[in-house]
Amino acid sequence: MSHKVKWLIGHEPIDYFVAVAECFADEVNKRTDNAFEVEILSLTDYANKYNNGKRITKEDLMEMLDNGTVEMSHTYTTWLADYNKDLHALDLPFLFSDHDHADRVLEGEIGTELLASIEKVSNTRGLGFTYSGGYRIVPANFRASSIDAFKGKDVRVSKSPVAEDVFKLLGANPKDIRLEDMNEHVKNGDIEAGESTFVRVLPLEQHKEFKYVNDTGHSLFLTSIIANKDWMNQFDLETQKIMAEAAFVASRMERRFSVEDEPRIQGEIAAAKVEVVRMSSEEIEKFKQISAPVYEMYKDYFTDGLVDRMLNERSTKH
Numbered sequence: 001m002s003h004k005v006k007w008l009i010g011h012e013p014i015d016y017f018v019a020v021a022e023c024f025a026d027e028v029n030k031r032t033d034n035a036f037e038v039e040i041l042s043l044t045d046y047a048n049k050y051n052n053g054k055r056i057t058k059e060d061l062m063e064m065l066d067n068g069t070v071e072m073s074h075t076y077t078t079w080l081a082d083y084n085k086d087l088h089a090l091d092l093p094f095l096f097s098d099h100d101h102a103d104r105v106l107e108g109e110i111g112t113e114l115l116a117s118i119e120k121v122s123n124t125r126g127l128g129f130t131y132s133g134g135y136r137i138v139p140a141n142f143r144a145s146s147i148d149a150f151k152g153k154d155v156r157v158s159k160s161p162v163a164e165d166v167f168k169l170l171g172a173n174p175k176d177i178r179l180e181d182m183n184e185h186v187k188n189g190d191i192e193a194g195e196s197t198f199v200r201v202l203p204l205e206q207h208k209e210f211k212y213v214n215d216t217g218h219s220l221f222l223t224s225i226i227a228n229k230d231w232m233n234q235f236d237l238e239t240q241k242i243m244a245e246a247a248f249v250a251s252r253m254e255r256r257f258s259v260e261d262e263p264r265i266q267g268e269i270a271a272a273k274v275e276v277v278r279m280s281s282e283e284i285e286k287f288k289q290i291s292a293p294v295y296e297m298y299k300d301y302f303t304d305g306l307v308d309r310m311l312n313e314r315s316t317k318h
Contacts (some may be wrong), residue, residue, distance in 0.1 A: 005038045006046075010061045011132070011179070011223070014042050016199060016258065019072045020130060020250045024072075027246035028044060031078045032239065038072075046070075046200065058178075064121045068228045076230065077222040078157065080126065086119040089302050091162040093218045093291040097314045099134075101257060102220060109253070110306070115224070125229045127244060128251030131258040132223035133197025139210035140193030141186070143277050147286045148204040151215075156182050156194030158221065163195065166218070166291045174298035183209045197221045198265045199258060207272045215278045225251060 007021045014094040018040050025038040039302040041049070043056040055065075058079060065073045081087040089095075092275055106113055115126030127211050136158075142149055153173035157163040159176065167174040175194075182194040186209045193210070201207050223249045266276055281286065295307065 002037050003035055005036055006038045006070040007072040007074070008039050008056075008064065008070045009040065009045055010044050010073055010079075014097055015203075016132065016254060017130075017223075019074075019257070020074060020254045023250040024225070024243075027249050028243055030244045031246075035223055035239075036086055039086060040096075041070075049262045055063065062124075065105045065226060065228055068123070068231055070228070072225070072226055073229045074130070076132070076159070077129065077224045080118055080124075080224055080226070083122050083124065083210045084114065086117065086302050087114055088160050089160050089298075089307055090114075090222055091158065091160040091219050092298075092307065093162075093166050093294060094288050095307075095310060096220055099255070103252075103255075105310050106222075106255075107248070108313070110309055110313070118226070118299070119229045119240045119246045122156075123229045125232055127225040127227055127228045127247035130225065130251050130254040131220070133199035133221055134255075134258050134262065135197070135217040136219050136221050137198060137201075138193050138214040138216050139182070139201060139274075140212050140214055142192060142209055143212050143275070144174070144193075144214035144216070145277055145279055147185050147279065147283050151192075153193055154191045156185065156191045158165050158195050162294060163219070165294050165297060169212055169291050179202060182206060186210065189219050192238060193267050195196060198262050198269070201269055202265065202272070207269060211274065213269055213276045213278055218285065218291070224300050 009017045016318050021038060021040045025036060028036050043061065047053055047056045061073060061075060062079065068216065069166040070237060077087055077090060094128055118124050120127040138144060138155070142153065144150060147170065153172045155167050155172045155174055156177040157167055164174040175191055177194065179189065179196060179200065182191070182196070183205060185191045196206060213250065232243065269276060
């Protein structure tokens with residue numbers, strides 16, 4: 001028997017996440033005698049094929065996943081924080097010292113607990129963390145070679161109270177705007193900059209509206225593989241385990257690919273005559289010091305001990 005799976009991708013650029021879905025399907029089918037038929041759809045694909053051309057929003061996607069209209073999806077981790085605000089801890093500035101540290105948090109006990117928490121309050125099961133580009137950058141119409149460059153600037157930030165407070169500490173005016181709508185808002189004069197990642201600059205045509213890409217690397221931008229819990233529960237425990245392990249493999253593959261692909265993307269951005277700006281080590285240290293109070297601000301917001309556990313993974317030896 002073949003199980004049909006609609007996998008709806010909730011964001012751009014789609015190429016990375018088609019690869020995630022394909023990797024998942026390959027891993028599952030290798031171990032289940034090709035029992036799954038995975039149909040990979042962008043929001044536009046789904047709207048045209050199944051929704052009479054009517055636009056699908058991210059809010060629609062979350063509802064469709066929760067009620068089983070689609071079986072699997074891939075979306076921003078910040079959106080999952082509506083189910084558990086502890087997921088916003090992943091947005092803390094300079095939380096991760098490097099990608100190995102991130103692996104230990106995301107693939108270890110902490111990441112497992114965060115993903116498991118989602119299904120306790122919803123019909124959505126978290127299966128894995130992906131990068132969607134990795135470290136955040138700030139495309140802008142000003143050079144941020146100094147941290148003072150953000151003072152007084154209107155900046156689009158991620159859907160996270162932590163992200164908002166970080167930019168408030170920098171003296172900026174954070175704006176809650178969808179990543180996909182950055183271009184429209186800079187044209188209208190609403191913003192002068194916005195958080196993004198390198199993999200999104202060209203597909204979302206941010207290079208056409210912003211003169212600079214400020215490579216701040218201040219936090220990780222994460223996405224997640226998610227599935228409808230009731231749908232998964234129809235399978236025996238062995239099949240569910242295979243699916244979870246396939247999601248783990250696909251998640252790790254995407255994170256590795258995002259990191260490896262960054263030099264190529266930076267070269268293409270430079271070729272598009274957009275300057276990539278990096279702060280000196282002294283200015284990055286200032287950024288860390290100025291944004292550090294956000295940890296104290298959120299001391300009682302997150303589950304007690306969660307942030308310390310994440311930070312302690314920096315020194316873990318493997």
